[in-house]
Amino acid sequence: MSPAKQLRTLDQADFDRLLRWLDPDYHTAGSLYEKIRWRLIAILASRGCHVPEELADETIDRVARRVIDIRDTYVGDKSIYFLGVMNNVHHEYLKRRPQPHAVEPAPDAEAKERLYACLDRCLDKLSPHARQIIERYYAENRSAKITLRKRIAAELGVSASNLRLRALRIREKLQVCISQCLET
């Protein structure tokens, strides 16, 4: 691809075409898009890439521009097509000479305060039962933790692994709530 083409930003028509290629239903396609982006970022991070979000977006842009050519002929899992393009994007990134970069600084006190406020707000939104699970899951010190979790699991009539799963699901909801809260 020529540099001029690379510089061209993704237009709405390309993006809509990409979503339609992923799934005719707009909402299902949106959800698939989010999943694919998250997976690309996870893979790039696992490879030690310092700009995973940037390269994932570059990958999606390239696929979106190619959809017009491949949509009628491509056979197979569409996610794998993204992986192939991502490999090229990553390979090109490794061959370039990027500027050295310092690692993100730690959050300042103000950011921490905002996070705590959002955490409190999101904890308040949980059902009493879910709040109890999360509170007790994170309670107690390290050494007592395993014993405590077994006790909570017994009280709730579930296995320890099931309790972990429940706690992590609640934690996932909390994370989404906090992200939204921090954006506002």
Added chain:
Amino acid sequence: MKRMSANQHSNLPADEVIRSFLLGRLDAAAQEEFEARLMMDDRLHEVVRQAELKLADDAASGRIERSERQLFARNFLLTDERRQIVAVSEALHEKFAPSDTPRVRMSWREMFRQPALRVAFGLLVALLLVGSFLIVTKQPRIVRTFFPRPIPIRRAPISQPQEVHHPTNQTAPLHRESDSSPLEHESTPPNSAFEAVVTVSPSVDLNQAPTIALPSGGNGAIRCQLTLSQTETNEFQVELWSLNQNVFVIDSAKPNGSQLEVDVPVRVLKAGDYEIRVSRVHDGSRQPVATYYFGVR
């Protein structure tokens, strides 16, 4: 080829494999296999998301090993989303497990609102003032031990202008080119662009590592000259680590023969020990080449 070991109760990869993926320590074949599967498998996607949260929790509560901690900083904390996940884990631990790691969250201002602490601090200051006064007035010798009387410095008379074309010494005059030739950078010792130059070799451990003084200002750079075991032409990735934190990365550094020169901005350095990791990057995988140490005071 190392294959992915499966979870006992499902055909999903084992927890340890998922953790290794998140920490970036799977071998090339297992990594490739995992990546392809993650792209297609919704169930694995969900499990990896949960493993991210679990890993963040473990890191926040100090339940990861030292070797994992370095990988965690290097390969996990690379996205804004993950940094936020870890911040939430830390907040949850701090909120619900105060006995785990007692942290003082009280600010100085809050501390001074407490009357007892205010009185104690006042008394301490008064005691120090009275003590100092007594020492100065009653025991002036002790004071002179620490603060000797300044010896007046006699200024040397300004010498007559020297004959620059007729040096009196035996050595050849130092010749400096005003415009730098392309080879100057490779052959000359430090120039004024660098605050300091430190030469380190991979065989030297932390205890014998060179130490440099942190230059004042903070706009310049420290040039680290890393000795390689052999002449190299390939490019390397260079990472600078403080105790546990990755502070600086150069994704592509080209060696000059058997030496690799890396310029580290002074602003990223603080007093302490530093580790430089040099890796060879090939086809997306990284192969460690050497580790160097130096100290900053």
